[in-house]
Amino acid sequence: SFLCATMGVAWMLTSALSACVAINVESAGSHSAFTCEPVTLRMCHGLAYNTTFMPNLLNHYDQQTAALAMEPFHPMVNLECSSDLRPFLCALYAPVCTEYGRVTLPCRRLCQRARSDCYKLMDIFGVSWPEEMTCSRFPDCDETYPRAVDLLPNAGGTGRPPPSVQRDYGFWCPRELKMDPELGYSFLGVRDCSPPCPNMYFSRHELALARYIIGGVSIICLAATLFTFLTFLIDVGRFRYPERPIVFYAVCYMMVALVFFLGFLLGERVACNAAAPGSFRAATVTQGSHNKACTLLFMTLYFFTMAGGAWWVVLTVTWFLAAVAKWGSEAIEKKALLFHAAAWGVPGALTVALLALNKVEGDGVSGVCFAGVHDVAALRWFLLAPLALAVGVGVALLLAGIAALNRVRMEIPLEKENQDKLVKFMIRIGVFSVLYLVPLLTVIGCYLYEQSYRPVWELTWVQDWCQQYHIPCPFQVERLSRPSLALFVLKYLMMLVVGVPSVFWVGSKKTCFEWASFFHGHRRKE
Template identity: 60%
Template sequence: MIPRLVWVCLALIGARSCHAHSLFTCEPIKVHRCLGMLYNMTFFPNMMAHYDQDIAASRMEPFMPLVNLRCSPDVHHFLCQAFIPACTEDTKVIQPCRDLCEKVRSDCRKDIGTFGITWPPELQCDRLEYCLYSPDGSVLPPTRLTTPKTSLSAKRDMGFWCPLQLKTRPGQGSTFLGAGDCAPPCSNMYFKPHEIEFAKTFIGVCSIVCLCATLFTFLTFLIDVKRFRYPERPIIFYAVCYSFVSLIYFIGFLLGNNASCNKAVHPAAMDTVVLGSQSKGCTLLFMLLYFFSLAGIVWWVILTITWFLAAGPKWSCEAIEKKAVWFHSAAWGIPGALTVMLLALNKVEGDNISGVCFVGLYDLDALRYFVLAPLCIGVVVGLSLLLAGIVSLNNVRQVIQHDERNQEKLKKFMIRIGVFSGLYLVPLVTLQGCYIYEQSQRSTWENTWINDRCQEYSIPCSHKTTESGRPDLSLFLIKYLMTLVVGISAVFWVSSKKTCSEWAFFFNRTRKKDPISESRRVLQESCEFFLKHNSRVQHKKNHYNPGSHKLKVISKSMGTSTGASATGNHCTSAVDNHEAIRGQASFSEARGSSDASAREKLERGSSTRGSRLGERDRERQPSGQALSGGKERAERRSKKGSSSKVSSRSESFHRVPEGR
């Protein structure tokens, strides 16, 4: 059907021209069998949609037995005019005549059946025009000629004709520049081999750096899982996604083009890029790379959502964590659905620069809808929620202006969020700009490539536009760099002294010490050191006035991640008040000795009364009940005195004056 339409376009009357036809110039005849014709210039494509002389000559071979047998005197002229059409100086394409066609078919009917020659549908005689004969009997061109206009509006292309070198096996569904069963060359279309080698090395180094950074973030999380809770937990999953992305690029660097390219299907062909999901290795690389690339963007959006919920509506960590199931469903479900959709549409494409497989490398529609659109949506939604959260935090900071300590902490947190978001958004926006520029310029790059290779591949050159342009290697290097460097921003969030201490404890294989017991131990050692150092100093009673001090009870430190600061505060209090502690200890010892002497007197009195009561008891037995009551009262008094002494000593140990 398509060749028929091409021929109809070539046969349009007068000023009408076929919009699918382009104004190609006449070219000299190179086919040996047609060199003896009355014309020596030809024009392609011909009426059977052959776009060069080599293909036309190969398609004419089955008819050569008719020429050799001379079944008709006009068979040679007819076949050459059909397969290698005549082209005059005024750009008129001369078609074969209907009369000539009918005569040849009639003369050679028997031989056509004998050799099993299939007559092409385009050579059906009823589709051709009648011939005109000159007075001398020579055949004139038919009444209808194809006279292409010389105006710029007529300079339109028939499209890309797939050369034999780039043909693929039928049924694979590969389409390149609109041509079916065709694929791009494995050797890059735009860059030289040494440039491709440099790009591969560059991508390999960047993938290793990104892989190390993201793995460090994830392993830091594994060391202390409870440290990273919502709303910052999505950073960990985001780092995991980009660790897989960098790993896939590193695998592509190791494989070279083994996964992204197919071997030549015949000796005259060359290696071509994989188009479609027939290659298992390429399909697997595509699935992992596209899935985790898109999942990383979704986790970034979820991170901004959790920050907004914590800063705006003031959701607690527990409330946000209850929505974790929905977060995971969106983060893994959306990329999974799009990946399956691309596999169903057969949009897998090999990348002969990085060695991986992705989407949108040659198909502009796939690039716009499956790469650029999700990227733009993620940037816009994430940036909007991020700005809303920062505005809410700034309002909170203005409300707590009287609390300088919390205000300073909130300010540092806002700066940290801003720097982290900048480290993520700047590469992502740059990557977005690279994709936008690429999709706007790719048609020009492809037309330039066709014009550069049309003679080599024996295909029609493109005259669609007068513009020509080639991509710069730096554009692709920036695109791959921004794709990988996005994952490195997660390292900024986990970089802190606490992370260093956790890794130090991990490598030393020692358990983390309890911050509560550690601070108490440091406080006790400091107090003992200062008390021992000043043991020779004598404190006078007039320097110590118990009434002039407010007593403060030292309580156990609750212990935080900054337990060292709490310890330092307690130790400072002990240093400032060590003299008061010493005076209090002396006072307690004096008081304790006084209580001891009083207790001895009480015991002597009790024993005296007990002996007297014993004598009376021997004299009078009925008074035994009173004696037992007296003993009970004496024991209660003794216990009361003892408990008073213990509480006094305990109080003297636990009380420290706040200051002088």
């Protein structure tokens, strides 16, 4: 009768304990996948550790699932059939999360003692020893390994630490970087996660220096391209085809420079999600189109960057038609609508595609929003591929046009004045093209280097920060590498400098006379 009463009390305790476990787990909120988290299982409270990770060794995804799987053992634990049973169960269902990238297995002797001590009581309650807990599956530890609560390596015992199974767990998103699932964020292939802001590689001092450099060069580019555009407005008839695309090219890079200047003024306010005050959440990189200011900066910057490359291609097409096909200005101008449709339409389609794919990303270095900042696929297909295609087509048409002009100069006798004009025109084309292509090729080179080394940089960052974020460290790291700030600064500077050559085309005595006449006419009106 005493045994029956004891069993009845045990079952009551089991039910109460199960309810408490369920309440505890539910109050802990949704499981934060692949991060160290507090142990919420009542059975495992009071041991030498208080954090665990999921999925556990038995592939239970969260602690609620583990709690349900542990329910049959509650009577045995409550009746204390063995002092080894509770530590053994917790080592399996709520493994310790202290050694990053390592799973500590319980000793075989611990399993054997727990099973032998509780086997008869389990038989009374009709509970069988699960197959996944077969003791032969666990490593044979030293006899002197501490029993009971000493589960942590070297936690007060004199024996050897338990054997460990080491493997690469991949990237686990720290809870500081977890995002709302509805936002569609992603970082290092993990959903609902975002990179730290302002930047995961550089210090705030380095970022401040980079922003001042980018801001200064953006002002220079803005002034040069604005001067080109205003010169066109003073005398529209001066810029006819095949030179007219230079004006639209200047407008594109004027907008690019304006966005970078706004990024300098805004700092981190648009590119970053601010850290929640009084919360463990850190500042993270803005992603997607939920931030309207970030989306607007992205649309403007990406569209006009791609449009600038498109107008460069149109410029080489018009030169090719003039030099090789011998088209006059009027004939080329009749195709202007087609040129505008291609030069504005293709960048517009690419911009819409990126918005549809939710590939907008904040850039903590420059303060703007762009594509391919952290997403290598977007960098490869929406930046490298279009820019490389524009350069390839443009250079081919440019060389064909220059060869044709040179053939005209050599084969057809011209008056000295016309000969000099043709030579000057060829020199201007050559110089302008070099001033455009060198910065653009540098940008492409930086992107190629970045997309090649970014996986190594990211792995190095995880290695550097895994312990601070309490996530598993990489198991085997063959190579470590960190990016240079100079590479990023050079990339942004060349993205801006590529617009400066437009001022070279209008830099002449005729431009000076036009501006002098413009100001003189205004004074006379006053």
